Amino acid sequence: MPRGILSKQNARGVGKTTTQALLSPKMQRSKGALARSRSIDHQLDEERELRQKEIQLLILGGASSGKSTFIKQLRIHHGDGFPSRERATLRPHVHENIVEGIHTVTEHLPQFNITLQSPSTQNYLIEFKKKLPRINHFHHPVHENGSDGSPILERPASPVSPMVPRVKEMPNSMIEIIRDSGFQKCLAEHKTFERQLTVAEKHFLDNIERVVSKGYIPTLQDILYIRKPTTGVQEHTFHVNGLNYRVIDVAGQRSQRKKWIHFFDGVTAVIFFASLSGFNEALEEEHSINNLRDSLITFQDLSTNSFLEKTDFILFLNKEDLFKEKMQTVQLKDTFSEFKGENTPEAGLSFIKQEFMRLKRSSKQVYTHVTTATNMDVMKTIIRDVLQIIVEINLKKTTVF
Ligand SMILES: Nc1nc2c(ncn2[C@@H]2O[C@H](COP(=O)(O)OP(=O)(O)OP(=O)(O)O)[C@@H](O)[C@H]2O)c(=O)[nH]1
Numbered sequence: 264m265p266r267g268i269l270s271k272q273n274a275r276g277v278g279k280t281t282t283q284a285l286l287s288p289k290m291q292r293s294k295g296a297l298a299r300s301r302s303i304d305h306q307l308d309e310e311r312e313l314r315q316k317e318i319q320l321l322i323l324g325g326a327s328s329g330k331s332t333f334i335k336q337l338r339i340h341h342g343d344g345f346p347s348r349e350r351a352t353l354r355p356h357v358h359e360n361i362v363e364g365i366h367t368v369t370e371h372l373p374q375f376n377i378t379l380q381s382p383s384t385q386n387y388l389i390e391f392k393k394k395l396p397r398i399n400h401f402h403h404p405v406h407e408n409g410s411d412g413s414p415i416l417e418r419p420a421s422p423v424s425p426m427v428p429r430v431k432e433m434p435n436s437m438i439e440i441i442r443d444s445g446f447q448k449c450l451a452e453h454k455t456f457e458r459q460l461t462v463a464e465k466h467f468l469d470n471i472e473r474v475v476s477k478g479y480i481p482t483l484q485d486i487l488y489i490r491k492p493t494t495g496v497q498e499h500t501f502h503v504n505g506l507n508y509r510v511i512d513v514a515g516q517r518s519q520r521k522k523w524i525h526f527f528d529g530v531t532a533v534i535f536f537a538s539l540s541g542f543n544e545a546l547e548e549e550h551s552i553n554n555l556r557d558s559l560i561t562f563q564d565l566s567t568n569s570f571l572e573k574t575d576f577i578l579f580l581n582k583e584d585l586f587k588e589k590m591q592t593v594q595l596k597d598t599f600s601e602f603k604g605e606n607t608p609e610a611g612l613s614f615i616k617q618e619f620m621r622l623k624r625s626s627k628q629v630y631t632h633v634t635t636a637t638n639m640d641v642m643k644t645i646i647r648d649v650l651q652i653i654v655e656i657n658l659k660k661t662t663v664f
């Protein structure tokens with residue numbers, strides 16, 4: 264009798280009396296056991312099928328390593344692609360980045376002995392600083408935990424500084440400040456700034472007229488450049504080629520990392536982000552710690568963590584664009600004296616890869632990709648390859664008991 268019919272009949276109690284009357288009590292018991300076992304098999308089959316269709320990815324890595332940018336790429340290539348109504352709501356984040364950028368550049372004016380050229384711009388700057396003081400992301404309130412101590416999943420939109428609407432009141436004075444030849448002279452020195460000008464700040468300062476113009480809607484490229492640190496933990500779902508992906512994006516700051524463990528259970532794969540260009544940078548939240556060394560140690564901790572013992576890792580060595588540029592002028596051995604090679608991007612990259620591989624658990628399977636998370640074309644191909652690997656990992660996981 265087909266398995267489905269037997270369990271259906273039992274569930275409804277149909278045919279019970281007639282069949283049972285013909286069987287001895289022992290046979291009745293064994294028949295019952297068989298039915299139960301088949302029903303369990305059926306349930307297991309269904310569960311396995313469901314698990315095979317639901318993939319859970321945990322995105323980990325230090326602050327600003329590119330985790331959320333990767334999620335944005337998933338949304339662009341396999342999600343809703345940021346409908347224009349939502350893009351408009353991201354405008355304040357762009358403005359927040361510009362405000363920070365103006366502060367970063369003007370704070371460095373004295374260091375280079377530069378002054379803003381026009382007296383009217385100098386006045387604009389005084390007014391700007393009064394109305395729009397710096398926003399310190401690292402003092403944003405951290406979201407509360409659930410009653411069991413686990414972090415509450417947040418909706419993807421993060422809060423915007425209440426100052427930002429004031430940008431609308433002064434677009435012209437901001438344009439004047441940025442256009443000032445003194446400001447531009449200082450901006451040209453940004454690679455030697457003590458407090459780094461972020462990629463987002465540079466991008467939006469370079470596009471100031473466009474992004475403060477009336478009716479401005481951020482483009483996809485603008486969205487990929489927005490710097491908005493993740494607070495709490497955010498969950499995103501994608502449906503690709505008949506599979507459901509549940510992707511968890513966490514906050515990368517050191518103080519937030521103790522929350523990561525709450526999401527280790529049931530993970531199909533961990534995607535770990537490290538910023539290649541961080542080799543000569545300090546952590547945003549802790550200036551005494553080297554960014555890349557922190558990534559290496561964090562990667563080692565995770566890949567040897569007993570809760571993730573059977574979890575495969577995908578390592579994204581990100582910000583390749585910035586790394587290549589930096590290797591033209593900065594010596595890797597200045598911060599990594601262990602590096603004995605020639606100061607080329609290829610030699611540097613190979614050294615960094617080896618460092619990660621040296622620190623992982625020897626049995627751990629790690630798939631490495633070198634990425635530029637802000638590049639839409641490159642990421643389209645990388646995401647395709649990574650999803651293929653993840654499907655294979657998932658098959659391996661769900662068929663082995
Ligand atoms: N040039 C360049 N910029 C990148 C790259 N990846 C990310 N960025 C930028 O780096 C900044 C930080 O990226 P996020 O994705 O917000 O970093 P995160 O890892 O989510 O950071 P937290 O949420 O603080 O943990 C953003 O402004 C991105 O546009 C890259 O490969 N190249």
Ligand SMILES: [Mg+2]
Pocket residue numbers: 330331332491492493512513514515
């Ligand atoms: Mg983030």
